[in-house]
Amino acid sequence: MGTVDFWCEWAWFGGDRPASGVLVGARDGRIESIVTGTPTPPRRSRILRGLTLHGVANGHSHAFHRALRGRTHGGRGDFWMWREAMYRVASVLDPELYHRLARAVYAEMVESGYTAVGEFHYLHHPLGGGRYRDPNVMGEALIAAAAEAGIRLTLLDTLYLHGGLGEHGYEPLSLPQARFGDESAEAWTERVGRFDPGSDARMGVAAHSVRAVDPRSLEVVATLARERKLVVHAHLSEQPAENTAAMFNHGLTPTGMMARAGLLGRDFTAVHATHLSSDDIELLGSSESTVCMCPTTEADLGDGVGPSARLLSAGARLCVGSDSHAVVDPFTEARSIELNRRLVDGVRGVHHVTDLARALTNDGYRSLGHLAPDGGPWDPFAIGAPCDLVTVGLNSVRLAGHGPRALLPAVLFSATASDVTDVVIDARVVVAEGRHVRIDAAAELATVLDDLWNRDW
Amino acid sequence: MGTVDFWCEWAWFGGDRPASGVLVGARDGRIESIVTGTPTPPRRSRILRGLTLHGVANGHSHAFHRALRGRTHGGRGDFWMWREAMYRVASVLDPELYHRLARAVYAEMVESGYTAVGEFHYLHHPLGGGRYRDPNVMGEALIAAAAEAGIRLTLLDTLYLHGGLGEHGYEPLSLPQARFGDESAEAWTERVGRFDPGSDARMGVAAHSVRAVDPRSLEVVATLARERKLVVHAHLSEQPAENTAAMFNHGLTPTGMMARAGLLGRDFTAVHATHLSSDDIELLGSSESTVCMCPTTEADLGDGVGPSARLLSAGARLCVGSDSHAVVDPFTEARSIELNRRLVDGVRGVHHVTDLARALTNDGYRSLGHLAPDGGPWDPFAIGAPCDLVTVGLNSVRLAGHGPRALLPAVLFSATASDVTDVVIDARVVVAEGRHVRIDAAAELATVLDDLWNRDW
Numbered sequence: 001m002g003t004v005d006f007w008c009e010w011a012w013f014g015g016d017r018p019a020s021g022v023l024v025g026a027r028d029g030r031i032e033s034i035v036t037g038t039p040t041p042p043r044r045s046r047i048l049r050g051l052t053l054h055g056v057a058n059g060h061s062h063a064f065h066r067a068l069r070g071r072t073h074g075g076r077g078d079f080w081m082w083r084e085a086m087y088r089v090a091s092v093l094d095p096e097l098y099h100r101l102a103r104a105v106y107a108e109m110v111e112s113g114y115t116a117v118g119e120f121h122y123l124h125h126p127l128g129g130g131r132y133r134d135p136n137v138m139g140e141a142l143i144a145a146a147a148e149a150g151i152r153l154t155l156l157d158t159l160y161l162h163g164g165l166g167e168h169g170y171e172p173l174s175l176p177q178a179r180f181g182d183e184s185a186e187a188w189t190e191r192v193g194r195f196d197p198g199s200d201a202r203m204g205v206a207a208h209s210v211r212a213v214d215p216r217s218l219e220v221v222a223t224l225a226r227e228r229k230l231v232v233h234a235h236l237s238e239q240p241a242e243n244t245a246a247m248f249n250h251g252l253t254p255t256g257m258m259a260r261a262g263l264l265g266r267d268f269t270a271v272h273a274t275h276l277s278s279d280d281i282e283l284l285g286s287s288e289s290t291v292c293m294c295p296t297t298e299a300d301l302g303d304g305v306g307p308s309a310r311l312l313s314a315g316a317r318l319c320v321g322s323d324s325h326a327v328v329d330p331f332t333e334a335r336s337i338e339l340n341r342r343l344v345d346g347v348r349g350v351h352h353v354t355d356l357a358r359a360l361t362n363d364g365y366r367s368l369g370h371l372a373p374d375g376g377p378w379d380p381f382a383i384g385a386p387c388d389l390v391t392v393g394l395n396s397v398r399l400a401g402h403g404p405r406a407l408l409p410a411v412l413f414s415a416t417a418s419d420v421t422d423v424v425i426d427a428r429v430v431v432a433e434g435r436h437v438r439i440d441a442a443a444e445l446a447t448v449l450d451d452l453w454n455r456d457w
Numbered sequence: 458m459g460t461v462d463f464w465c466e467w468a469w470f471g472g473d474r475p476a477s478g479v480l481v482g483a484r485d486g487r488i489e490s491i492v493t494g495t496p497t498p499p500r501r502s503r504i505l506r507g508l509t510l511h512g513v514a515n516g517h518s519h520a521f522h523r524a525l526r527g528r529t530h531g532g533r534g535d536f537w538m539w540r541e542a543m544y545r546v547a548s549v550l551d552p553e554l555y556h557r558l559a560r561a562v563y564a565e566m567v568e569s570g571y572t573a574v575g576e577f578h579y580l581h582h583p584l585g586g587g588r589y590r591d592p593n594v595m596g597e598a599l600i601a602a603a604a605e606a607g608i609r610l611t612l613l614d615t616l617y618l619h620g621g622l623g624e625h626g627y628e629p630l631s632l633p634q635a636r637f638g639d640e641s642a643e644a645w646t647e648r649v650g651r652f653d654p655g656s657d658a659r660m661g662v663a664a665h666s667v668r669a670v671d672p673r674s675l676e677v678v679a680t681l682a683r684e685r686k687l688v689v690h691a692h693l694s695e696q697p698a699e700n701t702a703a704m705f706n707h708g709l710t711p712t713g714m715m716a717r718a719g720l721l722g723r724d725f726t727a728v729h730a731t732h733l734s735s736d737d738i739e740l741l742g743s744s745e746s747t748v749c750m751c752p753t754t755e756a757d758l759g760d761g762v763g764p765s766a767r768l769l770s771a772g773a774r775l776c777v778g779s780d781s782h783a784v785v786d787p788f789t790e791a792r793s794i795e796l797n798r799r800l801v802d803g804v805r806g807v808h809h810v811t812d813l814a815r816a817l818t819n820d821g822y823r824s825l826g827h828l829a830p831d832g833g834p835w836d837p838f839a840i841g842a843p844c845d846l847v848t849v850g851l852n853s854v855r856l857a858g859h860g861p862r863a864l865l866p867a868v869l870f871s872a873t874a875s876d877v878t879d880v881v882i883d884a885r886v887v888v889a890e891g892r893h894v895r896i897d898a899a900a901e902l903a904t905v906l907d908d909l910w911n912r913d914w
Contacts, residue, residue, distance in 0.1 A: 070867030071860050073795075076806035108854040240803075302799035326870070328854070338530075342759035343797060346697075349533035396875075397565040397785070400899040401906030403528050410527030413783070418853075418875035442857040449858030 003027045004427055006389060007041035008052040010407060012357060013381055018051055018407050026387035026427035034381055046429065048391040048422050051411050053357070054381055055115040055152070055388030055425070056330050057364025059292040060233070060271050060321025062120055063102040063142065064089055066445075067452055069326055079239055079301045086324075087176035091127055092455050098123065099141035100448045105325065106149035107441035111434065112328045112417035115388040115425045116152035118292075118321070118368045120206055120233060120271070122160045122180040124191075129178045136195045147200040149439060150430035152388065154368040155197055156233050158206040159188045159221055165211045165245040180208070185220035192224065202369050203228075207263070209235040210246050210254040218261035231267050231369040233292070234258060237280070238272040238303050255280035264289050269367045271321065274298060274306040281307060285314020290367040293359075294323035295336035305340040309350045318355070319364035329417035331392075334360050353409045387427040392419050393434075460484045461884055463846060464498035465509040467864060469814060470838050475508055475864050483844035483884035491838055503886065505848040505879050508868050510814070511838055512572035512609070512845025512882070513787050514821025516749040517690070517728050517778025519577055520559040520599065521546055523902075524909055526783055536696055536758045543781075544633035548584055549912055555580065556598035557905045562782065563606035564898035568891065569785045569874035572845040572882045573609035575749075575778070575825045577663055577690060577728070579617045579637040581648075586635045593652045604657040606896060607887035609845065611825040612654055613690050615663040616645045616678055622668045622702040637665070642677035649681065659826050660685075664720070666692040667703050667711040675718035688724050688826040690749070691715060694737070695729040695760050712737035721746050726824045728778065731755060731763040738764060742771020747824040750816075751780035752793035762797040766807045775812070776821035786874035788849075791817050810866045844884040849876050850891075 004026050011022040023045065025033035041047045067089045072082055093101070102119075109117060119142050125131055134140070139155055146153035160180035162170040173181045182188035197203045207213040207221040213234075225232035237243055237254050246254045255276060258264055264287035273284065273291045284291060291311050298304065301324070308318060320333040327333070334356040341350040366377040370386060378385040392415050394402060399419065402410035423431035430437060461483050468479040480502065482490035498504045524546045529539055550558070559576075566574060576599050582588055591597070596612055603610035617637035619627040630638045639645035654660045664670040664678040670691075682689035694700055694711050703711045712733060715721055721744035730741065730748045741748060748768050755761065758781070765775060777790040784790070791813040798807040823834035827843060835842040849872050851859060856876065859867035880888035887894060 067858070069858070070856075070871045071863050073806065073810055073866035073870055074863065076804065078804050082805065108857075111854055299796040299800050300805075302803045302805050304803060305800055339756040340800060343756050343762055343800070346759045346761060347533065347535050348539065348757070348759050349530065353530055395899055395903075397568055397899045397902060398874075399527075400565075400902035401524070401526070403910065406528050406531065409530035413530055414527045416873050416875060417855075418873060442852055442854045445854060445857035446852075453860065 003032065005042065005045035006424060007038065007045040007047050008391070009049045011052045011381065012408055014358070014362065014379060016354065017405065024381065024387065024389070029387055029426035031381060031383055031385050031387045034383070048389065050391045050393040050421060051407055052389050052391045054361050055365060055386060056113055056360050056390045057319060057368055058109055058114040058117040058322050058330070059269060059319040059364050059367045060120055060294055060323050061117050062324065063105045064093055064098065064123065065324040066105045067101065067449055068324065079303065082301055089452070090123055090179060091176050092452060093123060095132070095137045095141045097448070097452060098138055099145050100444070101452065102142050102145035103148050103439070104441055104444035104448050106146050106151045107436045107439040108328055108445060109322070110149055110151050110423050110425070110430050111420065111436050111441050113330050113390045113392070113420040113423065114151065115390060115423060116154070116365060116368055116370065117146065118154045118156050118204065118233065120156045120158055122158035122208055124182065125179050127179055135191050139195060143197055143201045149436070150425050150428065152370070152386070152425060153201040154204045154231065155201050156204040156206040157192050157195060158208050159185060159217060160208040160212045161185065161217055162212050162214065165249055167248070169249055170214055185217035189220060189224055204231040204233065204369055206233040209242065210257050211242055215250065215257055215261060218257065218263060222262040225267060231269065231367065232263060233269045233271055234263065236270040236273045237275045240275050243275055253277055253280050255283050259283045269319070272298065272303065272306065273311070274304045276307055281310050281314050284311060285316045288315055288317065290317040290319055290363060292319045292321045292367060293337055294321040294333070295340055296327035296333055297323035299336070299340070300324060300326040305344050308337050308341060312351070312355060317363040317366065318359040319367045320359055330360055331412060331415045331417070335413050353412055356412055357408060387424060389422070389424040390420060391422040393421040460489065462499065462502035463881060464495065464502040464504050465846070465848070466506045468509045468838070469865055471815070471819065471836060473811065474862065481838065481844065481846070486844055486883035488838060488840055488842050488844045491840070505846065507848045507850040507878060508864055509846050509848045511818050512822060512843060513570055513817050513847045514776060514825055515566055515571040515574040515779050515787070516726060516776040516821050516824045517577055517751055517780050518574050519781065520562045521550055521555065521580065522780070523562045523782040524558065524906055525781065536760065539758055546909070547580055547636060548633050549909060550580060552589070552594045552598045554905070554909060555595055556602050557901070558909065559599050559602035560605050560896070561898055561901035561905050563603050563608045564893045564896040565785055565902060566779070567606055567608050567880050567882070567887050568877065568893050568898050570787045570847045570849070570877040570880065571608065572847060572880060573611070573822060573825055573827065574603065575611045575613055575661065575690065577613045577615055579615035579665055581639065582636050584636055592648050596652060600654055600658045607882050607885065609827070609843070609882060610658040611661045611688065612658050613661040613663040614649045614652060615665050616642060616674060617665040617669045618642065618674055619669050619671065622706055624705070626706055627671055642674035646677060646681055661688040661690065661826055663690040666699065667714050668699055672707065672714055672718060675714065675720060679719040682724060688726065688824065689720060690726045690728055691720065693727040693730045694732045697732050700732055710734055710737050712740050716740045726776070729755065729760065729763065730768070731761045733764055738767050738771050741768060742773045745772055745774070747774040747776055747820060749776045749778045749824060750794055751778040751790070752797055753784035753790055754780035756793070756797070757781060757783040762801050765794050765798060769808070769812060774820040774823065775816040776824045777816055787817055788869060788872045788874070792870050810869055813869055814865060844881060846879070846881040847877060848879040850878040
């Protein structure tokens with residue numbers, strides 16, 4: 001790849017407000033130069049009209065959950081009943097179908113304004129147990145899907161050992177869960193050790209949760225992550241029942257268990273972290289862990305509203321994830337962090353708008369392991385950073401009449417995924433005029449979901 | 458107007474699920490015939506591909522609040538601080554600017570899928586007090602705006618007498634509030650009595666709230682509504698402070714005050730009804746009152762989550778309103794009723810999907826006074842009902858792969874305003890291919906808001 005220039009009508013750099021007329025030069029997928037105060041686009045530059053954000057991270061994805069969108073609202077239920085439906089979908093996927101589904105889902109993500117995704121991947125093995133001949137074939141299907149869709153993937157290979165944590169300790173895996181499980185933490189370590197993601201993806205690891213991973217195995221995950229310098233994610237306290245089970249069996253909160261296992265720290269992302277004690281918040285904050293909030297999923301599943309502002313104050317970072325993909329829309333995700341707290345707290349402006357924007361961009365990238373050479377997070381638009389850009393058009397009825405002095409809040413509180421016009425990843429144009437340039441995302445979703453739901457289960 | 462036929466690929470009739478191949482014949486703006494099971498569109502019929510709902514009502518609008526969208530997220534605050542910003546906008550509007558703003562806002566509403574609106578109108582008088590030569594000129598500006606935008610308007614002429622309810626009783630109107638106030642309930646009655654909305658709008662009335670209208674004046678509103686057979690609306694318990702003030706001064710909850718004044722009943726709509734006692738819920742339910750929830754505004758302003766399911770169980774009806782227009786999206790509004798309760802209650806399926814759809818359609822129309830000849834609510838698609846149709850395309854990435862057996866939940870939980878392709882009001886096509894056929898809504902919004910914000914205040 002040679003050099004390519006992108007001219008942004010407006011671009012948000014991470015300060016208080018966006019700058020106008022920003023020329024971004026890229027080489028080999030990375031930002032090479034930035035010139036502000038360029039009122040007119042130079043010839044041959046790619047014109048990005050509207051507000052451009054640096055890359056937007058989807059910190060938590062289960063690609064196959066997309067199959068359940070709109071299909072589980074028929075009656076009463078709760079998180080645990082929804083999970084049974086999700087297990088049924090998990091049971092029907094083979095590597096070929098999983099690849100097709102993930103490709104369409106990742107294409108939807110890019111069209112909706114995400115440039116990077118963390119796939120929390122636990123659908124490893126064939127139905128009924130055992131291993132595929134290539135034990136990482138399901139992960140490879142995801143890597144191929146992401147490469148075709150053009151999204152930057154961090155594959156979080158997830159350890160899942162137990163079916164749950166009940167009154168009598170850890171429970172065996174159920175039939176659908178057997179696909180998720182390696183025989184032991186050591187077997188998982190061995191398999192992950194042999195997994196070469198190639199140049200199309202970044203590797204990360206995850207412990208599913210304290211429900212699925214016992215304390216000794218949590219330590220194995222922490223050790224592997226430390227030795228291989230990988231980011232590590234885990235579901236944490238999404239439901240009160242998890243807290244109860246952890247206290248009953250281990251005398252610790254799930255956060256306390258993670259801390260004791262040595263997981264917390266700058267490379268650690270706790271997903272959800274909805275039901276936390278004050279001590280939990282202090283542990284996550286003082287360790288500078290990241291918390292990935294998934295507010296649209298947390299609303300869909302009735303999880304509750306997490307202590308986002310207290311976590312930030314304590315020193316934690318925030319990022320967002322679309323998780324179950326009931327909604328795929330980074331702007332809805334970011335503003336829901338604030339709006340859900342307003343509903344609970346009765347006050348406005350619980351978060352600064354720039355904190356919400358940082359969660360979408362810098363801190364999301366950090367959570368997925370996209371770090372600067374010094375190991376710290378990239379500043380947006382830093383020289384050398386990945387050239388990933390998301391442009392939101394300002395001419396829809398939703399944004400019309402925005403204030404130029406309040407452009408960032410206007411976009412974060414009023415834009416929807418349908419307002420994304422252009423997406424650039426690795427300096428390549430992946431979305432133009434609101435459509436993926438190579439994949440008809442809606443058509444592929446329709447075909448693969450029709451195929452999936454019409455199989456014999 | 459002659460006859461015109463609309464062929465709906467799918468249409469929701471109010472039963473458990475949509476029907477396919479529905480031919481709707483209209484004459485003079487009303488439905489004349491309905492033929493189901495028509496698999497292919499007849500020649501000359503207008504083809505509506507996707508899911509068509511009968512008219513969708515926006516039960517609560519303050520058109521001018523649209524000017525604040527995205528502009529009040531700069532710092533901390535609460536409902537009362539937001540209200541100060543809103544008063545500043547109110548102070549700059551004259552009939553000409555108000556007409557232009559409302560026309561653009563109503564065009565946005567139609568493009569977003571609303572076919573009818575209830576405008577809770579209290580911006581009656583010139584800044585500084587007194588009356589315009591035509592004392593209803595501001596209301597007439599709204600009527601003209603709605604007629605041009607093609608939306609069905611119920612103008613709820615609102616009584617607003619006092620600046621607030623404090624420790625020492627009712628407070629005088631502040632300078633910005635002086636525009637809202639008639640001298641007395643009798644002066645308001647006299648002005649409303651002279652207000653002829655013509656054929657372009659339906660008349661209704663409102664009492665602003667128990668903060669702005671004293672008990673005796675509430676009775677005047679109830680009497681006028683009863684005598685003239687008008688629907689009557691009122692803000693109710695949006696904030697806990699209103700409840701405290703009502704109890705302190707009157708020994709009753711706001712709902713209790715409304716009940717004592719004779720307001721409750723089938724023609725009454727309580728707007729918000731967020732902070733209710735069990736007795737309040739029983740009063741609203743047993744009187745078969747309607748509650749207009751405005752969940753996107755209630756989140757934006759940190760109001761809280763109202764007891765929607767308990768109200769329905771008690772016998773009340775629900776409808777939705779976009780209120781402050783922070784968001785104009787009927788699907789987001791409807792699903793937020795359910796999703797906000799999930800956040801609070803921790804369970805899914807608190808409401809039946811058809812209850813949410815009824816709130817958008819039948820019960821919204823009832824709240825706005827669009828009643829069948831027997832005085833009851835229209836059934837959707839009943840012969841003789843207004844021919845108002847909203848079609849949602851099913852081919853976006855949001856809806857792709859929906860289940861045909863779960864089409865209504867797919868649309869209510871996954872569609873956004875940007876998925877509305879066609880809107881028919883009074884048997885006339887107002888939106889085609891997602892755009893208003895006569896008004897460039899986004900361009901007019903941009904122009905009028907630019908003008909408004911650049912005036913000397």
